[in-house]
Amino acid sequence: MLIQQNMAETGGQRAAGFAAAAALVAAASYALYKVYTRQQLLPLAGTSSGRQQLPPPVESVMGAIGNTPLIRIASLSEETGCEILGKAEFLNPGGSVKDRVALRIVQEALSSGRLQPGGLITEGTAGSTGVSLAMVAAAVGCRCFIAMPDDAAIEKAQLLQALGAEVVRLRPVSITHPEHPVNVARRKAADTPGAVFADQFENLANYRAHLGTGREIWQQTRGTLHAFVSGAGTGGTIAGVSQALKDLNPSISIVLADSQGSSLFNKVKRGVLYTWHEAEGKRLKNPFDTITEGVGLNRLTANFAAGVVDDAVRVSDSEAVEMAAYLLRNDGLFLGSSAAVNCVGAVKAARALGPGHTIVTVLCDGGARHLSKFHNPAYLRQYDLTPAATGVPLAGCWGQVE
Structure with missing residues (x-):
């Protein structure tokens, strides 16, 4: 069974977060003071020298x-x-390098006909790719399902939910385990008509981006x-x-x-x-220690x-x-x-x-x-x-x- 955890923070956690912020x-x-004292002042924000050519409007967030x-x-x-x-x-716009990957994956899926507007995009990720996929999916009228490890920073899961993605948090396991987020996302796509598994690890659209x-x-x-x-x-x-x-x-x-x-x-x-x-050959079940x-x-x-x-x-x-x-x-x-x-x-x-x-x-x-x-x-x-x-x-x- 998928493990879906309560993501409510305690008062103590919120207080710690406010203090850290x-x-x-x-x-x-x-830091800004140090930058100010280390180098010459740049032109004031909101002023223009008349020499800078700004780009025209873009069609969408993409x-x-x-x-x-x-x-x-x-x-x-x-x-x-x-x-x-x-x-x-x-x-x-999605706050990370993964925007490029999400855009390329979705564009290639749409152009090939594997993904249609209203379809579902699934992925297993620690967070940033999911955020980017949820943003791009919304921009093209698709839905998004993200499976992620429950030891990833909670704010990533909260952001995904705010973007409208369906989020499932799972205990960390080896990639060979059926409940690894990648494998859960792959099964979700296979079991859902019209769904596409983004497959960021093996999909060369990532590299091409x-x-x-x-x-x-x-x-x-x-x-x-x-x-x-x-x-x-x-x-x-x-x-x-x-x-x-x-x-x-x-x-x-x-x-x-x-x-x-x-x-x-x-x-x-x-x-x-x-x-x-x-x-070699003595691989641990979940070897990351970071x-x-x-x-x-x-x-x-x-x-x-x-x-x-x-x-x-x-x-x-x-x-x-x-x-x-x-x-x-x-x-x-x-x-x-x-x-x-x-x-x-x-x-x-x-x-x-x-x-x-x-x-x-x-x-x-x-x-x-x-x-x-x-x-x-x-x-x-x-x-x-x-x-x-x-x-x-x-x-x-x-x-x-x-």
């Missing part, structure tokens, strides 16, 4: 997906001597980047971007930022898919296999948590856990390359979907994670290649 606002205010800006991450650039740029995917992301990065950097760094949840982002960039300049280095508990680092470095905790969400894999997907990855770095939970706090305090960037993983990877790539290089990474989503876990001090203390955000780790663990 207040702390984040204070930190963001301080037309606002993509063409996101590259943000120079000043603190990391200054510390490393490299230009570290973040592709601001959290500015997509990010060929465009790669071309945007090339255009925005005028082809001057030396490395692209990204984690892998489904593998679609790093695969599509790597292929697009390698087609334009084969010398661009593609670096995987692999989160704690994932086995892709060993796949890239040694050609064998298992984590450093495991012996507080990050939406990043890391212990299997090879069709999307990841389509990529061209040159190197990999490991990223621990403590590094990711510290990076998120550091960027909020110093740059005013309030990021989710996978974006923090990517930024740690970008710093490690910069340390390996040396000063004078340009590194691009992906700021996958914002921190608002992570308030109950990744940005919750009480939750972090359960895992002995208390970020200092002092910048000291830039000279220490963030500089280690592995």
Whole structure:
């Protein structure tokens, strides 16, 4: 039986959330002050020099997906001597990089005739892909069913429900288990006439969506980047971007930022898919041991296999948590856990390359979907994670290649 859990928060949880939000606002205010004192003032918001050409109106919310800006991450650039740029995917209308994937999956399903207006789209996801699918489904007049693990941040499930999706939360299990969210979503589509299983892990529409992301990065950097760094949840982002960039300049280095508990680092470095905790063939039932969400894999997907990855770095939970706090305090960037993983990877790539290089990474989503876990001090203390955000780790663990 599917497990559908009560998502009501207790008064204590709400109070903790308010306290955490207040702390984040204070930190963001301080960060903006630091940015103000570090660089020249930009033109005041609401003024115009008359030189900027603004785009015309788009037909729907789907037309606002993509063409996101590259943000120079000043603190990391200054510390490393490299230009570290973040592709601001959290500015997509659905709030994450997964908007691109959802749009491509739905467009291809509609054009092939597999999906009709009024039909059902299903997916198993930790959250962001579901949010994007629910948004795009509503825009084209379809319905959405999302199965997700019950240890994902509660605000993601709440957002999905607000968008009109049917949400089922399930206990975390191995991908081989019939009650894994992916398998539940697949069965739901098979049992429902006119339904389509999005299949973000194996559907190469995911990879194809990010060929465009790669071309945007090339255009925005005028082809001057030396490395692209990204984690892998489904593998679609790093695969599509790597292929697009390698087609334009084969010398661009593609670096995987692999989160704690994932086995892709060993796949890239040694050609064998298992984590450093495991012996080959001794796979645990549910091997992930990380507080990050939406990043890391212990299997090879069709999307990841389509990529061209040159190197990999490991990223621990403590590094990711510290990076998120550091960027909020110093740059005013309030990021989710996978974006923090990517930024740690970008710093490690910069340390390996040396000063004078340009590194691009992906700021996958914002921190608002992570308030109950990744940005919750009480939750972090359960895992002995208390970020200092002092910048000291830039000279220490963030500089280690592995």
